Amino acid sequence: MEYRFADCVLDVSRHTLTRGQDAVPVEPLVFDLLRLLADHAGELVTRDQLVEALWQGRAISESAISACIAAARKAVGDDGKQQAIIKTVSRRGLMLVAEASAPEVRPVPKAASPGVQRIRYARNRDGHQLAYAISGEGPPLIRFPPPLTMDLEFEWSNPPERAFVDELSGRFRLLRFDGLGSGQSERVEPNYDFGVQADDAAAVADAAGFDRFAGVSMSGGVLTAIEFAARYPERLSRLAIVGGYADGRSRRGQTEGPEALKSMVAEGWAESQSAFATAFITSYFPEGPLEDVRRIVRHMQAACPPDVMLKDRDAINNASVAHLLSQVKCPTLILHARGDAVHPLSEARKLAAGIPDAELVILETANHFPYPGNKVWETYIETLTEFLSG
Structure with a gap:
């Protein structure tokens, strides 16, 4: 605009x-x-x-x-x-x-009917295609996806992922998109600069007719969300962070963890029903359910090829948004699992301490974030949607 x-x-x-x-x-x-x-x-x-x-x-x-x-x-x-x-x-x-x-006003795309997903495409500043979809009615909400691990089609067809989408779509006009290089977006090598990825999110929001909106980020999506909040403070009304972190694993002095996870990717990412790929995802969701873990493995293998996934691991392991936390001006809620073994609770505390007036809610689970059937699922959804509604 x-x-x-x-x-x-x-x-x-x-x-x-x-x-x-x-x-x-x-x-x-x-x-x-x-x-x-x-x-x-x-x-x-x-x-x-x-x-x-x-x-x-x-x-x-x-x-x-x-x-x-x-x-x-x-x-x-x-x-x-x-x-x-x-x-x-x-x-x-x-x-x-x-x-x-007067500013140019783009026509606002209609949300999909229940049960139907319509995928549209926006272009970033380099002309590459970014896939996005809108569902639900209500206040605008954008989901910042974790790098290279989301796929609009998988989310729509996989029951636990769809349950989360439906919960948000029942209260908000939800905008979801796939990052460049994965999912339904153009399969080119992505830019691993999270500031550039924040600009991609702005391009998608522009195409969807979203001017000012709330945001929710999960896991590595926090890197893009924090960059976005610092670059576009006038556009973000509030921000929820689930399973996020300020410093990548290598920045925390955890030299063994990243290499172990990378080894799992290198050894078995390209093989269907790979035990290595399953072990990689199980480290995020030790409480399962196992069938959900297997679905996530199949989805992520389809969404992102092994060589790109390895580069992505290097990028997020070495990333840090700690220097940007004080620039986040919108109300912020951090939700984090007490037993998260991939991104420990200390990282959530770091986010809450660094972002002015942020709040931290600790979820009693070991899963990176809850799925339906998890004992804290209802608390998680209620706390998240209540905050995002303002």
């Missing part, structure tokens, strides 16, 4: 400002002020509206407000004397007075 005024383009989805042909670096607060004025182009934005939108109503000094306004004017090529773009209305507020074009 873009706003155009004077010689400027304010791109909300990419969080960028260009003037003429040049990119203009702007701080998040300055960007938010420009978007607020563009949202109300030609209308008065009062001081109280400004403080509420930018500082959530906190007490802010006049000098801080003035500095933000001055920076916004400088970014768009204006100043306090000319006020050709941003005008101060004495003792009342601000107004964007330059002629502004």
